[in-house]
Amino acid sequence: MTGVDPRLHVTLPGLTMKNPVMPASGCFAFGREYAELFDLSKLGAVAIKGTTGAARLGNPTPRVAETPSGMLNAIGLQNPGAQAVRDEELPFLEGYDVPVLANVSGSTPEEYVHVVKTLTTAPNVGAFELNISCPNVKEGGIQFGTDPEAAAALTTAVKAVSTKPVYVKLSPNVTDVTAIALAVEAAGADGLTLINTLVGMRIDASTGKPVLANEKGGLSGPAVKPVALRMIHDVRQVTGLPIIGMGGIQSAEDVIEFLFAGADAVAVGTANFSNPFVCPTIIRELPAWLDQLGLESIGAFREQGANI
Numbered sequence: 518m519t520g521v522d523p524r525l526h527v528t529l530p531g532l533t534m535k536n537p538v539m540p541a542s543g544c545f546a547f548g549r550e551y552a553e554l555f556d557l558s559k560l561g562a563v564a565i566k567g568t569t570g571a572a573r574l575g576n577p578t579p580r581v582a583e584t585p586s587g588m589l590n591a592i593g594l595q596n597p598g599a600q601a602v603r604d605e606e607l608p609f610l611e612g613y614d615v616p617v618l619a620n621v622s623g624s625t626p627e628e629y630v631h632v633v634k635t636l637t638t639a640p641n642v643g644a645f646e647l648n649i650s651c652p653n654v655k656e657g658g659i660q661f662g663t664d665p666e667a668a669a670a671l672t673t674a675v676k677a678v679s680t681k682p683v684y685v686k687l688s689p690n691v692t693d694v695t696a697i698a699l700a701v702e703a704a705g706a707d708g709l710t711l712i713n714t715l716v717g718m719r720i721d722a723s724t725g726k727p728v729l730a731n732e733k734g735g736l737s738g739p740a741v742k743p744v745a746l747r748m749i750h751d752v753r754q755v756t757g758l759p760i761i762g763m764g765g766i767q768s769a770e771d772v773i774e775f776l777f778a779g780a781d782a783v784a785v786g787t788a789n790f791s792n793p794f795v796c797p798t799i800i801r802e803l804p805a806w807l808d809q810l811g812l813e814s815i816g817a818f819r820e821q822g823a824n825i
């Protein structure tokens with residue numbers, strides 16, 4: 518493909534990426550709408566919408582709300598279910614030269630295992646991302662993401678059936694994110710992604726009622742960027758596992774901050790809603806940042822010890 522700057526290449530477990538930028542899960546669906554706007558092969562990877570065992574309609578509306586510098590969502594994992602993703606969505610993405618990070622969600626360990634078994638033979642699934650931290654789903658009630666033992670047990674169960682590397686997506690809704698990171702590393706995780714959304718709430722001042730039908734939702738966007746940077750920095754101090762960083766990224770400058778904090782690659786979520794071209798724009802602007810910093814490649818952030 519023309520226009521690919523080799524200095525941007527990043528190789529992570531299961532993901533050979535032309536550049537370190539992918540859309541974050543839930544903010545790009547399965548890529549169909551964005552494919553009408555730009556060539557998805559430009560992306561480093563695509564993280565697909567959280568996939569569950571059966572199809573889900575998601576939560577009642579309203580399920581998104583604006584906040585200063587961010588948004589709240591309580592989508593509730595709307596998706597067509599693992600078999601439909603295997604039969605219809607992944608083949609669509611096979612039309613592009615881009616690896617898929619398959620985001621897996623569920624209410625029980627058995628559901629995660631079922632989804633991974635269903636998707637693991639898809640040729641374009643490079644790796645799995647276990648969403649152990651969705652704060653918006655009421656049933657199940659198990660918060661794998663806040664309990665190191667539960668997170669580790671889930672990782673072990675999925676690793677046993679996956680033929681692809683497994684990344685675990687960490688929740689920011691914990692006191693010590695490094696404890697969860699170390700627990701899933703010990704259980705065999707191949708990489709980490711962080712952060713998911715922070716639990717938040719809005720209230721309609723004229724009625725006193727919550728704005729979201731689900732009452733609470735996940736906060737994302739620029740408001741969470743400082744939290745994301747702090748957590749990635751903390752996790753980088755305790756593990757050498759690859760980290761895909763996310764939380765409020767809107768620009769190439771933001772990406773550079775995440776790479777300095779210790780991320781190997783990044784995902785862009787909420788910014789896609791206000792600017793659907795944000796990912797290709799960032800990718801185009803990254804080489805100038807390498808020039809300015811005197812770094813040879815994206816890998817140099819790790820290799821040359823540029824991480825702070």
Ligand SMILES: Cc1cc2nc3c(=O)[nH]c(=O)nc-3n(C[C@H](O)[C@H](O)[C@H](O)COP(=O)(O)O)c2cc1C
Binds near residue numbers: 543590594620686739
């Ligand atoms: C509308 C919406 C839907 C999301 N759905 C998922 C999901 O299905 N699975 C998941 O792991 N994360 C999901 N996320 C979290 C994002 O992937 C990302 O971790 C988070 O929004 C922080 O990045 P951002 O600030 O760039 O959006 C969702 C976020 C939003 C805003």
